[in-house]
Amino acid sequence: MRVLFIGQYLLLLALYLVMGTAKQPQQVVGDYNDVLMHFAGYAVAGVSVSIAFARQAIWLKFFQLFCFxxxxxxxxxxxxxxxxxxxxxxxxxxxxxxxxxxxxxVLWIRTKARVSTENNREGS
Incomplete structure (x- = not known):
């Protein structure tokens, strides 16, 4: 399963590279607010890298995407x-x-839900 997550992440980076070097990107994605598209695209990449490389330090995930x-x-x-x-x-x-x-x-919520479920089982 991890291979699929890593593959999805690399595909996302390839798409960003193609879009970032396209001669006329407006013809590919339309003429939207450029800054908003940068923000949203890399927010998705931030989630994607977190899933693909779950055990990697958060600062390293940031550094990797920032450098890219x-x-x-x-x-x-x-x-x-x-x-x-x-x-x-x-x-x-x-x-x-x-x-x-x-x-x-998301990880914090999942952890809280797991702890709550375990506490409920022990209390029963």
């Missing part, structure tokens, strides 16, 4: 039809943090 998103921006700088934007890196970083935080909340 920065690398995509650097590649965009070299392409005449794209541009390097610090605001995109900022939106990506915030999205990563939100995605990682959301997954931590």
């Amino acid at each position: 998103s920065t690398l995509v921006e650097i590649v965009q700088y070299t392409l005449p039809w794209r541009s390097f934007e610090l605001k995109d890196i900022a939106a990506n970083s915030l999205g990563i943090l939100v995605g990682l935080a959301c997954w931590q909340v």
